[in-house]
Amino acid sequence: MSTIGDVAKRAGVSTMTVSRVINNSGYISQETRERVERAIAELGYVPNALARSLRFKRTKTIALILTDITNPFFTTLARGIEDAASEQGFSVIFCNTDESKDEEAEYLSVVAQKQVDGVLLVPASSSAESVAFLRERGIPCVVLDRRVPDSAVDTVRGDSEAGAHQLTRHLLELGHRRIALLNGPAAVSTAADRLAGYRRALDEAGLGSAARVYEGAYTMESGYRMALQLLADVPRPTALFAANNFIAIGALRALREAGLRVPDEISLAAFDDLPAAIMIEPFFTVVGQPAYEMGQQATWLLLNRLAGQGPTEPQEIVLPAQLIVRQSSAPPPAAR
Amino acid sequence: MSTIGDVAKRAGVSTMTVSRVINNSGYISQETRERVERAIAELGYVPNALARSLRFKRTKTIALILTDITNPFFTTLARGIEDAASEQGFSVIFCNTDESKDEEAEYLSVVAQKQVDGVLLVPASSSAESVAFLRERGIPCVVLDRRVPDSAVDTVRGDSEAGAHQLTRHLLELGHRRIALLNGPAAVSTAADRLAGYRRALDEAGLGSAARVYEGAYTMESGYRMALQLLADVPRPTALFAANNFIAIGALRALREAGLRVPDEISLAAFDDLPAAIMIEPFFTVVGQPAYEMGQQATWLLLNRLAGQGPTEPQEIVLPAQLIVRQSSAPPPAAR
């Protein structure tokens, strides 16, 4: 690739003159400008952003560190982020941690070295380490989807507690009394919040002691295993609340294998919608989160920080979750 | 963020000594090494990859330019790419072009400026411009999923022709004689290939004149519109072949709205599987492509090129597509 020096030589001027043409700064005569532009075109010159970034200390690049892009919730989030970022001329480096703290730390180190201007982080665990790492190095950060025990960090997330409360109430109102929660890892704030919402709904119904909580991971395998375990319980729950979409899919498989019809014999409801695009038969009763908007808002917040705009206090933006009742939830068999 | 100079000052050595410690090169006394390491830890120093890249002319970063990450096929592809890249210490910048040539050109310019070591490109159109742009600037490139009219470029794609042939034959064997193809844009090679496979199957069955081809975009809206159009045709086709998953979903919506039961009254089969994770009710008969492996292989190919390994001739890796018969295809009503 040619450099500004090559262009300068070809146009018979100094590199500084070329730089002025590129950046439209200072004075250049019409004739020189044309000569330089011709040289640029002939050489197919593109400025070296590394050299620029080294001087300006900004790369116009942000990092998106999430757990798994194949989870449709995160896919949509990522799309919202990339759209909002590219609109303002920013590029996005994306990283999948698979919920591993070590992977996350590794990626943080890499993107810090690459001098990203900011980080959008879906933290793998509910610790303050990652945020502290970034703060020490002066890298702005917005935490996405989950809380971390650090009150001074910008956060954009869905309202897991209220969403879980809504979903549990929905099941209670259908007449269910034995509702099991198939939850994600306790260390992840969304799991803690969904548990809290579930508990609150049960408590309000005077059924606090009926809580049945299984703790696993936000994966299909874990959903499958938790459901198997649950099916062995006596008496069996009449409704399952899956704490995310993957758990729901895994659990559904287990229910199918056990020959249980949904929702006739057992109800199943979940947190996190699947994109409408993909729901061939709109089936799951869910609490959906506005993933695309969440990504947009987080990016706007981060880019505003980078531009030194907006309020200085840390923001916590909590987007509402919405209950969407579909076919997977119905009154319990006994109640019919 | 602190620099190598700050570390050097704190440790009372030259920057070169610090550099040697970081890179484990040359000779350093145990004592000096420890002093430097302490200084690094105290300052939370991370080396500036920009400065390094400026010297070495490699950024350990690749660009992934695709049309839309929310298409599950590309999501899985992207995941395969990121996994393969990060395993070798490479970061991935991702860009959504939404099938726009202008967006693609814009992104190419940006990533060229950012000095990515290579580009994985799902071209928005079947022109050689983008590949030429990269070649002029010496940026290695692997074209993904689609062909471009440039025989000298590495390509990794699925076998659209054979897959479409298989799927069409499947419908023919079920007894269908009026099979409509709801295709993507003719300018995209996968659409051309799927059309060719479809035509070949019909020709082989002596039904070449029965071909009915609708051309649209690879989107749900387009699938919906094409299906509406098709439903007005007399006589109506008994089977639809949707050229990708989004078209299939849009078409299914139109069929539902028209009150047509699938597959009893009309069959529907598609190219591109939906991830098993998301198929709540395995429903669509499809030709699936190994998206994750495609991403992996493309990345390996690109990284090998960067390392100067592997054959020098351009590669064309064509991965097989696989017919998966599920519930959306059945014999035509008349044949029952």
Add this chain to the structure above:
DNA sequence: GCATAACATGTTACCGTTAACAGACCGCCG
């Protein structure tokens, strides 16, 4: 006991770009 090699550290220059400063030339004003 002295050349020689191995070890340990520092200095200089460069990667590509641009801010800051420095000239050179022009016309215009008093």
Add this chain to the structure above:
DNA sequence: CGGCGGTCTGTTAACGGTAACATGTTATGC
């Protein structure tokens, strides 16, 4: 006609890191 301001272009140094070279010190071998 001397000086001043506007226009145009060039030189130098710096961003953070490292290769290549230089220098000094200590151990090794004969």
